[in-house]
Amino acid sequence: MNILIVEDEVDLAEEVAKYLSDFNYKCTTVTLYASALESLNYCEYSAILLDLKLPDGHGIDLIHHIKKKKLTAGIIVLSAIDELDMRIKALEAGADDFLTKPFHLSELNARVKALIRRNFHHGDNVLEYNEIKIDVAKLAVTINDVNVPLTSKEYELLLYFIANAGKVITKEAIGYTVWNHHSNMDVSSEIIYTHVKNLRKKLVAAGSNDYVKSVYGIGYKFDS
Amino acid sequence: MKLVYKNIIINTVVSVIILFAGEFSLYFFLKEKIEKEAIEHLYLERHFMMKQLKKGINIGYFRHNIGDILEITSVPAIQYSTPIIEEIEVEEEWEEEYFTSKKIVFDVSQNNQAYRVSIVKTIDEDEDLTGSLSAIIFISALCMLAVLVSINVFVYYKLFSPVYKLIKDIKNFSVQELEKIVPPKTSTHEFAMLSEEISKMSEKMIADYSSVQEFIENMTHEIQTPLAVINSKIERALQDENLSEEQAVLLSDATKAVNKLFMINKGLSLLCKLDNKQYNSPVEIKLDILLQERLNYFSDFIENKKINISETYKSDFSIFMDSALSEILIDNLLKNAIQHNFQNGSIYITVEENQLIISNTGDVPKTSTTSYFHRFYSQIPQQSLGLGLSIIKKIVDYYGYTISYNYENDLHKIVIDFNTKIKTT
Numbered sequence: 077m078n079i080l081i082v083e084d085e086v087d088l089a090e091e092v093a094k095y096l097s098d099f100n101y102k103c104t105t106v107t108l109y110a111s112a113l114e115s116l117n118y119c120e121y122s123a124i125l126l127d128l129k130l131p132d133g134h135g136i137d138l139i140h141h142i143k144k145k146k147l148t149a150g151i152i153v154l155s156a157i158d159e160l161d162m163r164i165k166a167l168e169a170g171a172d173d174f175l176t177k178p179f180h181l182s183e184l185n186a187r188v189k190a191l192i193r194r195n196f197h198h199g200d201n202v203l204e205y206n207e208i209k210i211d212v213a214k215l216a217v218t219i220n221d222v223n224v225p226l227t228s229k230e231y232e233l234l235l236y237f238i239a240n241a242g243k244v245i246t247k248e249a250i251g252y253t254v255w256n257h258h259s260n261m262d263v264s265s266e267i268i269y270t271h272v273k274n275l276r277k278k279l280v281a282a283g284s285n286d287y288v289k290s291v292y293g294i295g296y297k298f299d300s
Numbered sequence: 301m302k303l304v305y306k307n308i309i310i311n312t313v314v315s316v317i318i319l320f321a322g323e324f325s326l327y328f329f330l331k332e333k334i335e336k337e338a339i340e341h342l343y344l345e346r347h348f349m350m351k352q353l354k355k356g357i358n359i360g361y362f363r364h365n366i367g368d369i370l371e372i373t374s375v376p377a378i379q380y381s382t383p384i385i386e387e388i389e390v391e392e393e394w395e396e397e398y399f400t401s402k403k404i405v406f407d408v409s410q411n412n413q414a415y416r417v418s419i420v421k422t423i424d425e426d427e428d429l430t431g432s433l434s435a436i437i438f439i440s441a442l443c444m445l446a447v448l449v450s451i452n453v454f455v456y457y458k459l460f461s462p463v464y465k466l467i468k469d470i471k472n473f474s475v476q477e478l479e480k481i482v483p484p485k486t487s488t489h490e491f492a493m494l495s496e497e498i499s500k501m502s503e504k505m506i507a508d509y510s511s512v513q514e515f516i517e518n519m520t521h522e523i524q525t526p527l528a529v530i531n532s533k534i535e536r537a538l539q540d541e542n543l544s545e546e547q548a549v550l551l552s553d554a555t556k557a558v559n560k561l562f563m564i565n566k567g568l569s570l571l572c573k574l575d576n577k578q579y580n581s582p583v584e585i586k587l588d589i590l591l592q593e594r595l596n597y598f599s600d601f602i603e604n605k606k607i608n609i610s611e612t613y614k615s616d617f618s619i620f621m622d623s624a625l626s627e628i629l630i631d632n633l634l635k636n637a638i639q640h641n642f643q644n645g646s647i648y649i650t651v652e653e654n655q656l657i658i659s660n661t662g663d664v665p666k667t668s669t670t671s672y673f674h675r676f677y678s679q680i681p682q683q684s685l686g687l688g689l690s691i692i693k694k695i696v697d698y699y700g701y702t703i704s705y706n707y708e709n710d711l712h713k714i715v716i717d718f719n720t721k722i723k724t725t
Contacts, residue, residue: 085525091532156524158566160624178528178562181535229600244538248555255600267604293549294538
């Protein structure tokens with residue numbers, strides 16, 4: 077899977093590329109609008125991560141270009157402008173998702189995966205991780221074909237964990253992603269702990285291995 | 301008191317005093333002068349008479365030619381060799397009136413016969429003139445005063461109209477509207493200078509305000525990308541298998557700080573946008589539905605602290621607000637009530653006609669509750685940034701609602717009154 081990262085902040089583009097590379101994505105980073113156009117000409121991408129404010133152009137125009145050329149690439153906008161207007165503009169132009177800076181790499185990764193799943197696995201809505209199967213369309217989780225009833229937060233947690241399997245996820249990132257970009261409210265470690273604990277209990281009780289590992293002082297790691 | 305009335309009162313009082321004093325002095329001066337003239341005249345008559353007598357003209361000859369009334373009577377001997385002056389009242393026969401007159405009495409002798417001469421000069425007619433003159437002057441002065449007052453009032457209003465306009469403009473001036481005060485047209489140098497300076501001042505205020513706003517806007521915006529870089533670097537660093545526990549905790553703490561920075565940024569950017577009045581499309585929002593929805597959203601936090609929520613909906617009225625702002629308002633209110641609550645505490649939510657009351661248990665306030673609305677005020681800085689209540693206040697102000705914060709009966713109580721004029725523009 078090829079991913080094009082259009083971001084003028086080289087440091088950020090590289091960090092994103094490195095993180096995503098660990099999940100077998102081939103990432104190309106460009107810093108200019110013009111180079112993005114060029115890259116689109118000779119390579120097919122599954123996803124494009126797009127900053128809106130580029131030194132030589134605006135991301136929205138690039139979205140228009142992609143849509144005009146009927147490219148299959150999904151688009152996730154990465155913007156420093158957290159405004160409803162901008163969000164609507166980007167989505168109307170044809171962007172699939174909108175992520176406000178600063179974001180967590182784990183969250184971006186989860187969104188990239190969701191996007192690619194939606195775009196390229198038509199009809200196949202089942203996500204598998206060893207014995208765990210998630211039917212994304214029905215929001216249903218089964219372990220060894222036995223249904224595991226989860227609360228919506230537990231479901232989101234599991235999805236997030238699986239998307240970032242093998243990576244350490246901080247509590248901040250979990251609070252931020254699963255508790256819906258919550259405003260200034262500190263999602264306390266207790267709340268996260270309670271939900272993770274419940275999720276683990278349910279999974280283990282249904283016969284799954286305990287994949288969730290606590291990483292002392294930081295957060296969790298979902299790993300086999 | 302208006303300047304014009306002050307001016308008129310002072311002018312009138314002083315003018316009237318001067319007028320009366322002038323009138324009195326004029327009257328007495330004229331009277332004195334006339335009397336003196338009359339006496340001089342009488343002496344002159346006597347002198348003339350003596351001269352004629354010396355020439356040998358018979359005394360009987362003078363009978364009708366001297367003074368207003370002349371009396372010559374024979375006396376046995378000369379008694380008044382020096383003349384005496386008397387003031388007498390003379391009766392006018394046909395008018396039955398008395399006139400003030402001056403009389404000179406002296407004795408002369410002719411052909412060894414002594415005579416007593418008395419010459420009378422009436423001065424009453426002259427005094428009449430004095431009275432009329434004074435009256436005319438007095439009336440003219442009064443007329444002049446009246447005209448002066450009217451001119452004063454007229455000129456004042458005409459002259460001061462630019463000042464009144466300026467005062468009105470200053471009253472209506474709001475730095476957020478970004479409209480400077482236009483100096484009113486005036487030919488009065490001082491007013492023109494004043495208006496010019498005030499206009500410049502307003503321009504400067506707007507420029508300062510705009511640059512502060514621009515600074516906050518730029519800062520809050522430009523800081524986002526570096527924050528994203530820091531976050532990503534830390535996140536990737538945390539993946540290192542060889543990371544010691546201590547290093548991991550250090551990195552994790554750094555993430556927390558970045559997170560806090562991001563929250564501050566978000567709050568300030570919101571306050572900045574509210575200052576710039578960038579929300580313009582109010583929609584109808586059912587308060588009870590919004591409250592229930594947001595309470596549901598916070599359910600994890602409420603359950604975590606085991607907070608008891610009690611809701612009372614006495615009315616199902618709607619408010620007209622930008623939908624994002626209404627959510628931010630309610631979220632901040634609930635967050636405040638949850639965050640500063642005790643474990644096993646309570647929150648009481650009451651919706652009455654045009655009123656929302658949220659009370660919660662919590663620590664006794666250490667300072668006056670009014671300071672709670674200030675930016676970055678927080679009782680427990682580790683727990684909150686201290687922006688929530690100032691955001692609430694800003695939104696409430698933005699729509700012209702009123703808010704109060706009280707601590708009574710061991711409860712923190714916030715009341716928002718929506719019963720004020722709703723801004724639609």
